[in-house]
Amino acid sequence: MIIFPAVDIYDNKAVRLYKGDYSKMTVYGNDPAEFAARMRNAGAGHLHIVDLEGARDGGTPNFDAVCRIKRKCGMFCEIGGGIRDMQTISKYLEAGLDRVILGTAAAENSLLVKQAVSEFGNRIAVGIDIKNGNVAVRGWIKDSGITADALFDKMTEYGVKTVICTDISKDGAEEGTALDLYSRLSGKYSMDLVASGGVSSLEDVRSLKSCGVCGAIIGKAYYTGTIDLAKAIAEAK
Numbered sequence: 001m002i003i004f005p006a007v008d009i010y011d012n013k014a015v016r017l018y019k020g021d022y023s024k025m026t027v028y029g030n031d032p033a034e035f036a037a038r039m040r041n042a043g044a045g046h047l048h049i050v051d052l053e054g055a056r057d058g059g060t061p062n063f064d065a066v067c068r069i070k071r072k073c074g075m076f077c078e079i080g081g082g083i084r085d086m087q088t089i090s091k092y093l094e095a096g097l098d099r100v101i102l103g104t105a106a107a108e109n110s111l112l113v114k115q116a117v118s119e120f121g122n123r124i125a126v127g128i129d130i131k132n133g134n135v136a137v138r139g140w141i142k143d144s145g146i147t148a149d150a151l152f153d154k155m156t157e158y159g160v161k162t163v164i165c166t167d168i169s170k171d172g173a174e175e176g177t178a179l180d181l182y183s184r185l186s187g188k189y190s191m192d193l194v195a196s197g198g199v200s201s202l203e204d205v206r207s208l209k210s211c212g213v214c215g216a217i218i219g220k221a222y223y224t225g226t227i228d229l230a231k232a233i234a235e236a237k
Contacts, residue, residue: 001209001236004048004078004194005039005229006219007032007069009062015052016220020129020136020168022056028223032065036073039222042229046076048164048196048217054082055103056138060091067095080127080164084109089116093123101164103127104137107144107151114158125162125194126155130181136168152189163189164217166196177204179211186212200226205235 008015010025014032018024029035036047049069053061059082060066070077079092080101092100099122105112106126116124128151129136135144135151148165155163165185167178177198186193194215195208201221208216216236221227 001205001213002046002194002215003044003205003229003233003236004046004215004217005042005044005222006048006050006196006217007035007039008050008052008219009065010052012062012065014223016223017052020131022052026223033069033072035223036069036075039229040073040075043233044075044229046215047073047078048194049077049079051079051081055080058082058084058104060088063091063095066092066097070096078125078164080125085112086115086119089120089124093120099123099125099162101125101127103129106155107135107137107146110151110154110158113155113160117159122161124160125164126151126160127164127166128152128155129166129168131168149188152185156189156191160191162192162194162214164194164196166217168197176200177208177216179207182208182213183211202227202231202235205232209236 009032013027014029014035015025015027051062076098078099079097083100084105089100130148135146137144182195192214195213196217199216199218
């Protein structure tokens, strides 16, 4: 299982939200690339980046900060947040990002996913963020009205190979992860599943590994020191 430490960016700063709430934002530093370098030095080979302003409003307001992270850390970097057309997908991939994540676009314009997968293959992932059983979009602010399983079914049909799935009720809370959800999804669907939200202990890492997910994202627990990233990476292997 791959550990993806997360760098969330808002106003070019490294931040974390509590359960997706923009009014409950903690700023951890003014240089997101420095956090990425520390994660690399702890043994990480993969990085999960989110442009929070892009996720909420669309566009690429933190594009330069994202590219600086990639240049400085040299790891496999996936980016999500505000990527809602082919031009933006191409912009990130041409800048050297390894994979882009379509979240809101997957729920609101699923044909974009089909086109992107056809053109870019495994460099396209989909983010399915779940709140009360439905997919949340626009920076988790809006309920799409689409059930998580319905979107998983459609993404399977379109040939998506990787899904990053977040249980929003767990995100940033450091209260453990949604093991029942991930066990069910990994058993039902054949794509690579990356679990996100609430991963805050080595026991969480062990449990996710045993339930069959291919990756886990560690966010707030890294920044607060609740989990040792190097130990989590070793446990995942």
